[in-house]
Amino acid sequence: MPKVVIAGNWKMHKTQREALEFLQDFKSHLDETPDDREVVLCAPFTALAVLSKTLHGGRIRLGAQNVHWEKSGAYTGEISADMLTEIGVHYVVIGHSERRQYFGETDETVNLRVISAQKQGLIPIICVGESKAQRDAGETEKVIIKQIQGGLVNVDQKNLVIAYEPIWAIGTGETCESEEANRVIGLIRQQLDNPDVTIQYGGSVKPDNIDEIMAQSQINGALVGGASLDPTVFARIVNYR
């Protein structure tokens, strides 16, 4: 059975002070959180450093939002997997559509980052998803299969999470119908050798749609953007029924 993973992607939000304030409030909502799900905070690098000192284990895992494939070197602005694991980071988001759109991420660089992250013991959360134009042109399946196949060349499918995030549903309030997300995620699953890979849905996940999303047979979690910034709101998502 795939493990359920609910991850908040804070993107470029929260200073260290704001991250600690969030944590203090958020932790108080986790007492009743069932053990059947992993809770992950994918925070900016500076916030990760301070959160890791405050977590002391517990049930929250930390995730980064990018990682480079080399161990060290002249790569201004990048970060290595060692630097992340040293401070207790477990997950890393790779190939988010915003990285693909604004920072030139390709399936090839996604693949390099994934392989290197796994080698250093990080669990990659690989993001895939089609644009509105691609969906309207009937290209959803073609786009997703290309991203999955390109991103997964020589990748160990044991420690791996995939997030299906239709770009048109990110930050727009327009959620993909849960049955449709389930269908596309089923298609992604057909591309994999390991039936236990966790596949999340991401795109305008909110307290009022999380229960329906998590009731779908193929969906094993959520990658939550805007709604993960408020501790009470994200706690309701994590504590889906």
Ligand SMILES: O=C[C@H](O)COP(=O)(O)O
């Ligand atoms: O990584 C998260 C996604 O980009 C979803 O963002 P959102 O929940 O604000 O739509």
